[in-house]
Amino acid sequence: MASMTRRKTVNAVMMTLSTGAAGLGLFVLAVILIHLVAKGAGALNLAVFTQDTPSPMEAGGLRNAIVGSLVMSAIAVAIGTPIGILAGTYMAEYGRFSKLTKLIRFVNDILLSAPSIIVGLFVYQLLVVSLGHFSALAGAVALAILVIPIVVRTTEDMLLLVPDQLREAGLAMGAPRWVVIRTIAYKAARAGMVTGVLLAIARISGETAPLLFTALSNNFFSLNLTQPMASLPITIFQFALSPYDNWQALAWAGALLITVAVLALSIIARLVTSRKEKA
Amino acid sequence: MSVVTEFETGPRATNPVARSDRVFGTLTFAAAVVVLLTLLGVFVSLAMGAWPAFQKFGIGFLYTAKWNPVTDKFGALAPLYGTVVTSVIAMLIAVPVGLGIAIFLTETCPRILRRPLGIAIELLAGIPSIIYGIWGLFVFAPFMQSVVQPALIDTLGQVPLIGTLFSGAPYGIGMLTAGLILAMMVLPFIASLARDIFLTVPDMLRESAYGLGMTRWEVNRHIVIPHVRTALVGGIMLSLGRALGETMAVTFVIGNAHRISASILQPGTTISAAIANEFTEATTPLYTASLIALGLVLFILTFIVLAAAQYMLRRMKQKSGV
Numbered sequence: 001m002a003s004m005t006r007r008k009t010v011n012a013v014m015m016t017l018s019t020g021a022a023g024l025g026l027f028v029l030a031v032i033l034i035h036l037v038a039k040g041a042g043a044l045n046l047a048v049f050t051q052d053t054p055s056p057m058e059a060g061g062l063r064n065a066i067v068g069s070l071v072m073s074a075i076a077v078a079i080g081t082p083i084g085i086l087a088g089t090y091m092a093e094y095g096r097f098s099k100l101t102k103l104i105r106f107v108n109d110i111l112l113s114a115p116s117i118i119v120g121l122f123v124y125q126l127l128v129v130s131l132g133h134f135s136a137l138a139g140a141v142a143l144a145i146l147v148i149p150i151v152v153r154t155t156e157d158m159l160l161l162v163p164d165q166l167r168e169a170g171l172a173m174g175a176p177r178w179v180v181i182r183t184i185a186y187k188a189a190r191a192g193m194v195t196g197v198l199l200a201i202a203r204i205s206g207e208t209a210p211l212l213f214t215a216l217s218n219n220f221f222s223l224n225l226t227q228p229m230a231s232l233p234i235t236i237f238q239f240a241l242s243p244y245d246n247w248q249a250l251a252w253a254g255a256l257l258i259t260v261a262v263l264a265l266s267i268i269a270r271l272v273t274s275r276k277e278k279a
Numbered sequence: 280m281s282v283v284t285e286f287e288t289g290p291r292a293t294n295p296v297a298r299s300d301r302v303f304g305t306l307t308f309a310a311a312v313v314v315l316l317t318l319l320g321v322f323v324s325l326a327m328g329a330w331p332a333f334q335k336f337g338i339g340f341l342y343t344a345k346w347n348p349v350t351d352k353f354g355a356l357a358p359l360y361g362t363v364v365t366s367v368i369a370m371l372i373a374v375p376v377g378l379g380i381a382i383f384l385t386e387t388c389p390r391i392l393r394r395p396l397g398i399a400i401e402l403l404a405g406i407p408s409i410i411y412g413i414w415g416l417f418v419f420a421p422f423m424q425s426v427v428q429p430a431l432i433d434t435l436g437q438v439p440l441i442g443t444l445f446s447g448a449p450y451g452i453g454m455l456t457a458g459l460i461l462a463m464m465v466l467p468f469i470a471s472l473a474r475d476i477f478l479t480v481p482d483m484l485r486e487s488a489y490g491l492g493m494t495r496w497e498v499n500r501h502i503v504i505p506h507v508r509t510a511l512v513g514g515i516m517l518s519l520g521r522a523l524g525e526t527m528a529v530t531f532v533i534g535n536a537h538r539i540s541a542s543i544l545q546p547g548t549t550i551s552a553a554i555a556n557e558f559t560e561a562t563t564p565l566y567t568a569s570l571i572a573l574g575l576v577l578f579i580l581t582f583i584v585l586a587a588a589q590y591m592l593r594r595m596k597q598k599s600g601v
Contacts, residue, residue, distance in 0.1 A: 011494035019387055021379025025466050026396075029403050032414050032463070039417070086310030094304050095311065104311050107318045110585050113517060114578070115524020117551045118321060121574045124558075125324040145317060152314060176296045178303035199405075206407020209526040209551070213558045233409050237527065240413045248417070255413050259406060266405050270398070 033259075040256025043249035048257075052221050053235060056244040062254055064221040065235040068136065071223065072215060072231060073204055075140035080147025081197055087148070088155025093181055096160075105156070112149040117209035119145050124213045136222075136229035139215025146207060147200040154196025158189035191272050198269035202262045208233035232258055321578065329572035331565060340572060346537035346553075348562065353569035355576055357537045361454060361547035362577070365529060366522040368458025368543070369465060373522075374515055376462075377469030382499050384470075385477045397474060404467035412531035415460040416452075420532050423459075424451030428544055447542045450534065455543040457533040464528045465518045472514040476507045479595070513591030520585045524577060526551035550577040 047061040054060025087108075091101045119142050127138040162185050170180035186193070216228035217238065236254040239247035332340060332353065343354025384397055428449035436445040480503050488498045504511065534546020535556050548556075550573045561567040 007494055007497065011496040014496040014500075015382075015387055018379035018382040021376040022383035022388070022396075025376055025380050025470065026399075028463055029467065032411070035414055035418050036410065083310045083313055086307045087314050090304075090307035090311040094307055100311065104314050106586075106589060108314055109589050110582060111314070111318055113520050113581075113585050113588075114321070115526065115551060115581055117524065117526045117554055118325070118574055118578050118581075121328070121554065121558075121571055122321040122324050125328050125571070126320070148314060148317070176300045178300045181303075202405055206409060208407070208409045209555060212555055216559070233407070233527075236409055236413060237530075240416060240531065251413060252417075255410050259410055262405055262407060263402055266402050 036252070036256055036259060039249075039252040040259075043253035044256065048250070048253050053219055053230065053239075053250070054246065056242070057246055059246070060250070062232065062235060062250055062257075064218065065230040065232045065254065066257070067221065067223075068215070068218070068229040069205065069232040071225075072136055072140045072143060072211075072229065073201060075137070075225075076143030076147050076204055077197065077201060079141065080144035080200065081151055083144075084148045084151025084196075084200075085155050085193065088152045088159065089181060091152070091156045092159035093177070093185065104152075108149045108152050111145070112153060115209070116146060116207055117212070120210035120212055120214055123210065128214060131226075133226075134214065134216035134228045135226050136215050137225045139211045139229065139231065140225075142210035142214045143204040143207060146204050146210065147197075150200040150203060151193075151196050154199070155189070155193050158192030158196070159185055161192070162188040195269045195273045198265050198272065202265035202269070205261050205265070206233060206258050208237055212237075325571055325575040325578055329568060329575045331568035332572040335565060336569075340569070341576065344537075344539055348557075348566055351563055351565050353566070353572075355550075355569075355573055357539050358548050358550045358553045358573055359576065360539050361457075361533065362523055362549040362551070362580075364454050364543065364547070365458040365461055365533070365549055366519060368455060369461035369522045370515070370519055372459065372462040373466045373469050373518065377466055377518075378473055378511075380466075380470040381473035381477055384474050385503075386495055386499065397471070400467045400474075401471045404471055408464055408525055408528040411460055411464045411528040415456065415528065416531040419460060420451040420456055423453075423456050424449050428455075431544065443541045444543055447540070447544050449544065450546060452532045452534045452546055453544050454533065454540075454547045457529045457547075457549070458543070460528050460532055461522050461525055464525065465522050468521065469515065469518045472517065473511065476510045476514055476595070477503055479510075480506050507595065509591045510595030513588045513595070516584050516588035516591065520581045520588060523584065524551055524581050526555050530555045550574070 047059060048063075049061060049066065050063055051059070051061035052064040053062060087104065091104060095101045123138050123142040123145070127141060128134055131138075166184050166188060167180050170184045171177070175183070211231050211234050215231060215234070217234045218228045218230045220230075222229055232254045236251045236258070239251035239254070242248065336343065336353065340353065341355050341359070343352075344356040345352045345354045346357055347353070380400070384393055384400075388396060428451070431445045432447070432449060436442050484502055484506065485498055488502045493501070529549050530552040533548055533552045535548050535552055536546040537548055537553070538545075540547060554570050554574055558567070558570050561570055
């Protein structure tokens with residue numbers, strides 16, 4: 001056994017290092033946020049929301065990109081949420097003890113962390129090659145594939161937390177299983193399920209890679225789902241790598257908008273569950 | 280349909296109530312199958328798309344460094360090398376720092392700060408990678424070029440043997456910069472994961488160790504970390520899976536050069552960066568197929584890493600469930 005002083009010194013050194021690590025990590029992340037706010041806020045103005053993406057060195061905004069992101073995210077959630085909730089319901093209710101559920105849980109966890117650019121390639125093969133052109137719909141499907149695993153995971157987890165006695169009480173009163181699920185299990189698990197959907201929206205609102213070769217981008221305002229559509233992340237990507245000052249400034253403004261949206265969604269998601277815990 | 284029959288309710292299966300139950304049950308089953316088919320679909324579609332490239336270049340695609348769109352010759356070695364090198368740099372930095380943060384949050388940190396700091400780190404883990412990318416391009420790369428890289432070249436670059444790792448001109452962008460940005464991106468993820476894992480260690484174990492007179496570091500080193508070792512390795516592999524497939528944080532600062540340099544200060548490329556940069560510009564079918572083949576290689580690589588990660592994390596769940 002090493003001497004007491006030595007052990008104390010080692011302890012002091014290691015605990016200082018860990019505190020230093022925390023300080024360093026928080027410092028770096030704070031620096032990133034400060035730069036983001038400083039550069040982004042300087043570029044933010046009303047025109048960002050009311051005008052479309054400009055030509056180089058002309059005034060303009062991000063309206064088409066913002067609307068495009070909202071449209072594609074909305075469709076992605078509309079496709080992904082029901083599939084995710086139903087699949088999660090199967091895993092926690094009808095197929096709780098089946099081998100299939102184990103397999104799906106494994107597959108779902110892989111999908112949850114799979115590189116998003118792979119999802120982009122998949123949807124490119126599936127919807128862009130077969131239809132012959134890039135489209136907002138393809139972009140939305142790619143995002144939906146990212147939504148599904150998050151919703152599946154939270155739905156299953158939350159439904160498994162619902163006490164079985166509640167279900168048994170409902171069944172004992174003669175309610176069929178799906179009525180029990182709908183009126184009892186979903187109701188008890190609602191806050192957690194809403195959180196899952198909110199986190200999924202937060203996740204896809206900053207995703208760039210799956211849109212690169214599905215929705216592509218569009219310099220003009222468009223609501224046509226069969227045509228390429230602009231989105232905030234892709235516009236940031238293109239504008240940041242351009243040599244034009246006004247495009248770079250818009251990229252920073254867009255980056256700030258996305259970060260604020262993601263943080264707001266994550267905080268709301270947290271509040272939804274914590275309110276439920278208190279009740 | 281055999282799965283559906285298990286919740287039919289005997290003779291009443293034909294009445295309307297039981298029928299609606301069956302419809303709903305089938306719907307949930309179908310949705311569950313969609314999840315399975317998605318993963319299968321990803322694999323099949325990538326394999327089909329990559330087929331022309333493998334047909335043309337054979338298995339040599341994996342270890343050929345040539346990437347020439349003009350002569351239509353493609354090999355995956357340079358992006359594969361860049362992917363591995365940037366991920367290794369990222370993990371070498373993010374793992375110790377992330378574990379340090381986790382130990383700080385569970386041991387040293389004043390109690391009132393633990394929750395807010397923990398939440399802050401979890402929130403940061405959700406920030407999209409493109410934010411790290413744009414910051415890396417405009418702020419971090421110039422800083423690397425003017426301060427860090429010249430210093431590295433003048434000091435470590437002069438040391439024999441490892442000097443080649445830090446030789447060449449300071450470009451700002453390059454594999455080291457990309458690795459560092461990746462490290463910053465996975466850091467909050469590793470830290471919050473490790474904190475959650477450390478918190479599963481029963482307090483009684485910690486208290487007994489302290490009762491025996493162990494120091495804080497000894498408790499963590501000899502009790503906490505061994506107790507959760509499998510899960511910790513699983514969490515680190517999960518982060519590695521993220522780093523391997525990360526696209527936007529890397530694409531901005533890697534330099535997108537298809538070459539293998541001994542120096543980590545030089546530009547390179549990764550699989551995801553190559554796909555992101557070149558896919559819409561691929562002019563020949565073979566070029567597109569080669570990029571999809573790169574995607575397939577990345578998918579298989581991350582699949583293995585993620586599957587191993589899951590296996591380890593699940594073992595912890597089973598253990599703590601007892």
